[in-house]
Amino acid sequence: MTVDTRKAVLLDQQLALSAYLDALLNDGGTAAPETAPATGTQAVTDTVVAAERSPATVSETRPGVPDWARAPFPVLLFEVAGLTLAVPLIKLKGVVPEEGDTTPMPGHSPLFLGVMPYQGMQSRVVDLARLVLPADRLAALEQDVHERTRQRVMIDDGRWALACSTIGNVIELEAKDVKWRSAAGKRPWLAGTVIDKMCALLDTDALAQMLADGVA
Amino acid sequence: MTGVAQKAAANDPVIQWVTFRLADEIYGINVMQVQEVLRVTEIAPVPGAPHYVLGIINLRGNVVTVIDTRIRLGLPTSEMTDATRIVIIESDKHIVGILVDSVAEVVDLRASEMESAPNVGNDESAKYIQGVASRDDELLILVDLNKLLTDEEWDELAAL
Numbered sequence: 001m002t003v004d005t006r007k008a009v010l011l012d013q014q015l016a017l018s019a020y021l022d023a024l025l026n027d028g029g030t031a032a033p034e035t036a037p038a039t040g041t042q043a044v045t046d047t048v049v050a051a052e053r054s055p056a057t058v059s060e061t062r063p064g065v066p067d068w069a070r071a072p073f074p075v076l077l078f079e080v081a082g083l084t085l086a087v088p089l090i091k092l093k094g095v096v097p098e099e100g101d102t103t104p105m106p107g108h109s110p111l112f113l114g115v116m117p118y119q120g121m122q123s124r125v126v127d128l129a130r131l132v133l134p135a136d137r138l139a140a141l142e143q144d145v146h147e148r149t150r151q152r153v154m155i156d157d158g159r160w161a162l163a164c165s166t167i168g169n170v171i172e173l174e175a176k177d178v179k180w181r182s183a184a185g186k187r188p189w190l191a192g193t194v195i196d197k198m199c200a201l202l203d204t205d206a207l208a209q210m211l212a213d214g215v216a
Numbered sequence: 217m218t219g220v221a222q223k224a225a226a227n228d229p230v231i232q233w234v235t236f237r238l239a240d241e242i243y244g245i246n247v248m249q250v251q252e253v254l255r256v257t258e259i260a261p262v263p264g265a266p267h268y269v270l271g272i273i274n275l276r277g278n279v280v281t282v283i284d285t286r287i288r289l290g291l292p293t294s295e296m297t298d299a300t301r302i303v304i305i306e307s308d309k310h311i312v313g314i315l316v317d318s319v320a321e322v323v324d325l326r327a328s329e330m331e332s333a334p335n336v337g338n339d340e341s342a343k344y345i346q347g348v349a350s351r352d353d354e355l356l357i358l359v360d361l362n363k364l365l366t367d368e369e370w371d372e373l374a375a376l
Binding site: 103104105106107108112115117121122124 | 241289290291331333334343344345348350355357
């Protein structure tokens with residue numbers, strides 16, 4: 001593969017991921033790409049075209065900017081089955097590795113991996129990939145459960161542990177860096193998207209509420 | 217014990233739980249609902265019974281239905297071993313046997329040591345988990361036997 005070809009593939013992948021993140025903000029529907037990030041030039045082209053046909057993005061309205069984002073705010077990046085997510089440090093309780101101390105609970109949905117001891121309480125461990133990935137990628141998740149759940153991102157004061165693959169860096173964002181999500185939509189756990197960093201920013205309060213209400 | 221301590225103890229009663237193993241986890245059931253624990257005897261299969269029913273046993277002249285607890289809890293099945301036991305339980309006047317991998321000990325738990333059951337996914341079949349408790353670096357999953365089966369399922373077992 002030549003340098004130019006490699007650059008083209010990288011750009012295509014970035015465009016595809018950008019389109020996917022835009023689709024998340026627009027709450028999917030028919031505009032959402034079926035695969036994300038796409039591979040192959042044709043799939044990428046289809047994805048980008050679909051995104052361009054989407055309605056206006058959230059960036060044109062800013063009702064979703066939370067108070068903690070009024071000033072520059074640090075976020076922790078982490079990977080969930082190939083997708084990069086970000087959690088504001090102000091909402092992060094901690095990060096712990098998986099140490100074989102998760103007790104599965106019978107009779108629950110696959111979303112719920114079990115409970116683990118954390119700072120004197122039993123924290124509920126959630127397979128975050130099942131919540132954020134498109135439906136067509138869920139079938140592939142079964143093949144690498146342990147690999148993609150090696151770390152736990154603790155939110156809601158440690159009540160919930162979000163299982164993920166790897167922990168990334170801490171970066172600082174400003175409100176203008178984020179395409180904020182509007183109030184309505186099917187993904188209340190999504191605060192917005194950061195195209196420059198190719199990641200989705202979590203609304204941990206909404207996510208915790210969804211999980212507590214059993215509506216995830 | 218002082219009056220204050222007595223009042224505190226009354227508000228935090230101790231409940232005894234019979235613990236048993238299934239797969240890699242430890243479960244607990246209220247000791248008041250446990251009649252006895254038996255070694256595995258001959259279990260006669262019942263044609264047409266629900267899939268989680270192993271069959272029936274003769275317990276001193278009485279017919280008792282035995283449930284495969286692994287199947288009931290959605291766990292993978294496994295071969296019986298010398299440690300496998302049938303726990304005879306009473307739930308709301310229904311007497312049934314539940315097959316477990318092994319029976320451990322009776323554990324005293326204060327109400328304050330029990331944490332409420334996790335509620336994720338709103339799965340109806342998980343309603344039988346009453347709570348969890350930590351003991352000796354292990355987690356006990358506390359089972360509400362009254363919710364292990366629905367009223368209709370209890371009636372179906374009674375008709376076997």
